[in-house]
Amino acid sequence: MSMRYLPLLLVAACTTAPPPPSEHHESQVFDAAIHRDAVDRIVTAALASQGAWTALEGLVAAAPKRLAGSPGYDRAVEWAQEEMRRAGLVNVRLEPCMAPHWERGSVESLTVMGGDALAVCALGGSVGTAPEGIEAEVVEVRGRAELAALGERAKGRFVFFNEPMDPTLRDPFEAYGRAVWQRGFAANEAAKLGGVGAIVRSMSLRKDDFPHTGSMRYADGFEKVPAVAISTRAADALSARLAAGEPCVLRLELSCRSLPDAPSANVVGELMGRERPDEILVVGGHLDAWETGDGAHDDGAGCVQAIEAARLLLATGLRPRRTIRVVLYANEENGMAGAHAYAKTHAGELGRHVLALESDRGGFAPRGFDTDAQPEGMAVLGAMLALLEPIGAARLEVGGGGVDISTLAPAGVPLVGLVPEAARYFDVHHAASDTLAAVHPRELQMGAAAMAALLYMVAENEATFPRNEPKPAPR
């Protein structure tokens, strides 16, 4: 059993007795049951509607392609402001930042000379090739040990990083976390050894023909060689060809390029608190998305759930004591410009930020939340989540909440992330398969319901949610 999972018993048990005394916070008895009726109203209102889905249809129609710096991102910003106003939010505004600007371009091909084309896409941030492309042999490595032993064999060749995500890990996010170094660092590792480019097996547990993009970075001091992902089936086929000892010269052509940083913006709107409007709960997702697909799950889902959560509180007349601030972040996928900008812009009020909630793991059926809250906060969250057992979202895990809100941790703001069912997420993550058709209206809406209920309880609760110790700033 993975230690990542808090036994629910432990958390739930805390709901019936005061949490143990803490050196950091006053001990306080907390009975979440006072919020039961409100939570029931919120969930009922949520399930009667498909608000999140309708909004997602709108986003995907208005701005299916919305990578930072692109015209599509600007259209998404327009959509977001309009959608927030429609939901009844106030103080709807843009908070500007400068974001990286990378373009895929129109040429993207990888072929086996004398053989088939492989399903390929450039990794975000990769340099392109010269128009005539690159032709070279290829050498495969499965994991760090094989990479370390590669030596001279990489010289003048493509290096093919083919360590699959481990399907036996219970949590696909853990499998992703263990394999994704290949995507991030493949180009540098290939360049260090004199390789001409990096080819990475897509980060997916599914055997199919979709290449999955994602961000990579060049380290200083090494040549910038192109980096691409190929589909899991293409990776298996290429590996089989190499294992059979067949001659294997690959030809890569890419027209992607990096442009100067571009003006971008977070989109912000608020549901003002009834009694303590200067105490703030942030809820959000990221508005940018990879343009291989439509970013319906990643993170269109999180954006519409954040707005829908606030809308549900307005629709049910459950305006809480504290302010709910919806923040749709710029540039999560290939930078963190929006996340850093928010922390900087609001530095003076982070002491009054009570909690930050993000949804960025897809719009699948919610199973619960993860959090970096300290034990007393865990106990409170556990008690609150017990009220979400009827929609199966009562689970509480230890975790990081989300990339966009991570910049608030240095100020001691507790972070919470929605945790949906994960089996299908990496099928569509950063791929052409991340479309509206892969999102289920009721599952998406249940996530919004769970978020609305949790936000309400924390924002309404008489006692302020326990703060965290400040943490080191994220990179």
Added chain:
Amino acid sequence: MSMRYLPLLLVAACTTAPPPPSEHHESQVFDAAIHRDAVDRIVTAALASQGAWTALEGLVAAAPKRLAGSPGYDRAVEWAQEEMRRAGLVNVRLEPCMAPHWERGSVESLTVMGGDALAVCALGGSVGTAPEGIEAEVVEVRGRAELAALGERAKGRFVFFNEPMDPTLRDPFEAYGRAVWQRGFAANEAAKLGGVGAIVRSMSLRKDDFPHTGSMRYADGFEKVPAVAISTRAADALSARLAAGEPCVLRLELSCRSLPDAPSANVVGELMGRERPDEILVVGGHLDAWETGDGAHDDGAGCVQAIEAARLLLATGLRPRRTIRVVLYANEENGMAGAHAYAKTHAGELGRHVLALESDRGGFAPRGFDTDAQPEGMAVLGAMLALLEPIGAARLEVGGGGVDISTLAPAGVPLVGLVPEAARYFDVHHAASDTLAAVHPRELQMGAAAMAALLYMVAENEATFPRNEPKPAPR
């Protein structure tokens, strides 16, 4: 919070202390942790494979259409025997029964005169129309109260039952249970009032164009009028037309018919117990399926999960003390011939049936199980399921287990059912959308893993699982 859900706290708490004394069974301390390593091995082996999915591909290829009495069902029986042998089961055999035999035929249409065709399918068991069809006006009822007030207005007309499943109920199965009287009894209710046929809104929470079939029965003493389902979108369109006061004469043509009962069979195979082979755990699903779709979720998924669960125990070398008997039942959809035949055939050994487990709620990600076990059995199951928390399948609900195993309840056999995530189930249930593409390999396999682990723990455990009080026989 619905009372159907046992608070997990209550169940989990029982794992750390002896269950309370019971009048029916000796109190016993049970520590499920002794099974932790075995469960981890089973789950790891499961996730490394896609055995259930591969088997389901085989079933759907061999026998996509397999309603009781049809040639397709016979092909499914052949497939099942072969698949059981391939999995390493022994004593693979057929246990015969006689099943109803209804045929859809090739003609199935419902049109608005002077307007569009409505997406329609006959309900299973319906009579057909004469070749020239039936033309009549239509009257709509939304719920029992409107039906009760209908009176003379039904005479000579189609009665259109248009009470939607209630999306605000937390559990879609409860919404189904409350609305499905329309499908079962619409024809009788229409006939009682002199109606010429029954048109039922499909049992689905999704707005789409798939009509969903399902069983209906004729009551004695009334005329047998045809009964059909129309898609949710067609139902909304028809309702809007009626609300607008537009003239609305419908024409129905159906060539479906009932034939004499046909020979059918359950398919049975065994993994013999290591020490107590005459103590039996049944695990199964139903092999028949509605032929509107391919029955991939309903209940191809349950069939392949039952076989895969046994295969996983063989593959991991974890042969338990007691026997696991896989039973794929005939004729769940429009009768219960297989279920009744099993109880009759094995009447003499039901006292040695320790537990029966069914998967018949789709192949979606498992969330836990439901059971009719009495409190001491609940406590044991709760302790066991805590070991499935890493795959999110630890939830325990009060419930019925499954239709096919319900005939074992009169003998006091505790019943358990797999409970998967339910949001998508009624989208595909009994409809053309119930295809392999709607099943996710990892979700399906996680269900098989959860079943294998639970079967292992109950079959291996030194103390025999507490029996239930005998219950009245199901209808």
